[in-house]
Amino acid sequence: xxxxxxxxxxxxILCLPVLLLTASIGWAANSLWLYExxxxxxxxxxxxxxxxxxxxxxxxxxxxxxxxxxxxxxLTVVKDGKPLFNDDEIAHFKxxxxxxxxxxxxxxxxxxxxxxxxxVSLFWRKDRRQLAWGVVSGSGITLALMLALGIGIMLDxxxxxxxxxxxxxxxxxxxxxxxxxxxxxxxxxxxxxxFCALATAIGAVVLGGVAGVYLKKAKAFM
Numbered sequence: 001x002x003x004x005x006x007x008x009x010x011x012x013i014l015c016l017p018v019l020l021l022t023a024s025i026g027w028a029a030n031s032l033w034l035y036e037x038x039x040x041x042x043x044x045x046x047x048x049x050x051x052x053x054x055x056x057x058x059x060x061x062x063x064x065x066x067x068x069x070x071x072x073x074x075l076t077v078v079k080d081g082k083p084l085f086n087d088d089e090i091a092h093f094k095x096x097x098x099x100x101x102x103x104x105x106x107x108x109x110x111x112x113x114x115x116x117x118x119x120v121s122l123f124w125r126k127d128r129r130q131l132a133w134g135v136v137s138g139s140g141i142t143l144a145l146m147l148a149l150g151i152g153i154m155l156d157x158x159x160x161x162x163x164x165x166x167x168x169x170x171x172x173x174x175x176x177x178x179x180x181x182x183x184x185x186x187x188x189x190x191x192x193x194x195f196c197a198l199a200t201a202i203g204a205v206v207l208g209g210v211a212g213v214y215l216k217k218a219k220a221f222m
Contacts, residue, residue, distance in 0.1 A: 009134055012117040015110040016138025016207070017145055017200075022107035024199040028192055029066060029100050035059035038188035047182055053077060058084065058183065065093065066100050088176035095169055129218055132211040139208025146201040150194065157190050 028034055039045055039055045058077050065073040073093050077084045085093070121131035152160055165174050175181075 008117060009130065012114060012134050013138040013141065015114050015117075016135070016204070017142040018106060019110040019114055020142055020200045020203040020207075021146075021196070022103050022110065023203065024196040025103050026100075026107055027199065028196050029103070030063055032056070032059055032063065034192060034195065035062075038184070038191065041191070042185055042187055044183060044185075050179065050182060053084070055183075062093070066097050084179055086176065086178045088173045089178045089180045091171070092169075092173035092176060092180070095171070095173065099168060129215065132214045132218075135211035136208050136215065139204040139211070142204035143201055143208075146197045146204070150197045150201075153190065153193050153197065157193065158186065160193075161186065161189060 036056065036059065039059075044050060045055055054077065058075070061075045061077060062073070065075070071094065073085070073090050075084055117134075118131055121127050121134075
């Protein structure tokens with residue numbers, strides 16, 4: 001029984017970094033603000049090939065597709081009377097959608113486990129201190145991982161980005177020639193990666209801070 005408790009505790013601790021990171025990725029994939037930020041920061045709206053497009057409609061269409069049950073994207077935005085994205089780009093967006101849904105499922109699984117563990121700790125074992133220590137530990141691991149990720153992104157993002165695509169995609173549609181690369185240049189993904197790492201770190205600071213304050217107060221009353 002003691003071994004089971006130790007395993008459950010460490011699973012909870014290791015779940016927290018995954019939970020926070022997948023939540024941040026899910027937020028980024030659905031954040032219209034992030035899309036618009038990239039479009040305006042990198043002057044996508046001023047690109048001659050894209051000047052006449054409603055970029056907000058493009059972003060909304062992508063977000064809607066990623067959360068739909070459609071296998072392939074059917075974006076209503078057209079360019080010169082033709083669909084905005086070619087067949088290779090559409091195939092890539094299908095692969096991206098698969099990763100986003102994988103992120104959703106991992107987020108759901110870790111969230112269920114974290115809530116179950118917290119519920120057992122609070123209402124059955126009535127051990128708030130152990131739960132708080134678990135949160136502090138998980139938050140600390142998260143911050144260390146995000147620090148390492150942030151440094152890696154800033155030092156050699158292009159290599160990390162390439163390795164990510166080689167690892168998670170079984171084809172080269174991600175480098176398809178078309179409007180996709182104009183809409184989402186490498187700099188956009190650099191910023192998006194940093195935003196996800198920062199959002200994850202902020203989540204860890206908040207959770208770890210709340211748990212740390214509780215432990216400090218609990219110790220004062222012992």
